[in-house]
Amino acid sequence: MNKRITIAIQKKGRLSNSSKSVLRQSGISFSTNGEKLLARASNFDIDILLVRDDDIPSLVDSKVCDLAIVGENVLIEQNLAYKYAGIKKVLDLGFSKCRLEFAKPQNSKLRGFTNKTIATSHPFIVNEYLKKKKIKAKVVKIHGSVELTPYIGIADYICDLVSSGATLEANNLVEFKTVLKSQAVLITQKNLTPSKERIILKLIERIKGVINAFDCKYVMLNTDSKNISQLCKLLPGSESPTIIPLEKENKVAIHAFCKEPVFWETMEKLKSNGASSILVLPVEKILN
Numbered sequence: 136m137n138k139r140i141t142i143a144i145q146k147k148g149r150l151s152n153s154s155k156s157v158l159r160q161s162g163i164s165f166s167t168n169g170e171k172l173l174a175r176a177s178n179f180d181i182d183i184l185l186v187r188d189d190d191i192p193s194l195v196d197s198k199v200c201d202l203a204i205v206g207e208n209v210l211i212e213q214n215l216a217y218k219y220a221g222i223k224k225v226l227d228l229g230f231s232k233c234r235l236e237f238a239k240p241q242n243s244k245l246r247g248f249t250n251k252t253i254a255t256s257h258p259f260i261v262n263e264y265l266k267k268k269k270i271k272a273k274v275v276k277i278h279g280s281v282e283l284t285p286y287i288g289i290a291d292y293i294c295d296l297v298s299s300g301a302t303l304e305a306n307n308l309v310e311f312k313t314v315l316k317s318q319a320v321l322i323t324q325k326n327l328t329p330s331k332e333r334i335i336l337k338l339i340e341r342i343k344g345v346i347n348a349f350d351c352k353y354v355m356l357n358t359d360s361k362n363i364s365q366l367c368k369l370l371p372g373s374e375s376p377t378i379i380p381l382e383k384e385n386k387v388a389i390h391a392f393c394k395e396p397v398f399w400e401t402m403e404k405l406k407s408n409g410a411s412s413i414l415v416l417p418v419e420k421i422l423n
């Protein structure tokens with residue numbers, strides 16, 4: 136029986152680099168070049184299929200792939216459209232975060248959706264939202280440049296993905312309602328063979344170790360011993376820092392594993408409370 140696992144990831148686009156990097160940090164070595172559709176891992180029983188993100192849910196549902204990384208928005212949209220029964224979401228991956236937002240032109244006097252037209256790249260999610268709210272409106276599916284549709288008479292409102300908000304702003308659109316928050320997710324087939332499941336469970340544990348490390352930092356600083364308790368309180372998400380005596384009397388180094396992001400503001404606060412030589416280092420992997 137074929138024990139090799141096939142994982143689908145986006146070939147080119149917003150999910151692509153982070154998907155490859157999560158797999159590589161999980162210990163899978165592979166190289167992708169040019170138009171190659173399939174990359175074979177050299178050190179794991181895994182093949183990586185590089186495809187358009189829209190094809191990913193059906194590839195998993197139809198058992199062509201065993202697992203995949205896809206935007207949750209695409210997964211939900213296609214689940215509503217095709218009622219896939221063979222896909223299981225196993226992990227939020229924390230990257231490619233975005234939200235599906237209703238927006239309208241800044242100068243629009245419109246209120247409410249009844250009998251109005253909404254242009255969107257996610258018609259099934261929008262229709263589901265309207266159905267739940269018992270609102271009758273027309274939903275038009277648009278693939279690209281959704282933000283232009285109110286200006287060319289196609290729609291009154293749009294519902295599109297937003298991350299920074301710059302595209303809406305550049306098109307004089309204001310967002311007013313979030314329909315869905317999305318991020319990249321790991322999905323698997325529901326019915327895996329026991330041998331494939333074993334390999335996949337091992338991989339999932341590794342991926343968890345990588346994504347848990349995303350926001351974590353290792354902080355090192357020097358200070359006078361009298362500042363220890365004050366500085367430890369300022370270290371975000373740190374449980375029990377290590378205190379190391381330094382050669383100079385009453386001087387110590389504090390080393391801490393911080394489970395939350397360490398912003399410049401935190402470093403400035405540490406400095407104003409007596410810390411010096413503050414180093415913030417990335418954490419690559421965590422195994423608990």
Ligand code: PRT
Nearest residue numbers: 148149187188189206231232233296297298299300301302
């Ligand atoms: O070729 P392929 O079909 O594989 O790719 P694609 O063009 O369909 O998708 P791609 O690469 O654009 O996006 C893939 C996934 O990234 C999406 O399904 C989301 O899960 C996620 N994602 C995260 C985003 C965004 N952020 C995003 N900002 N997808 C699209 N956008 C677009 C949005 O549609 C709008 O045009 O970016 C613009 C808005 O961005 P801001 O930063 O100006 O708000």
Ligand code: ZN
Nearest residue numbers: 187188189190
């Ligand atoms: Zn796509």
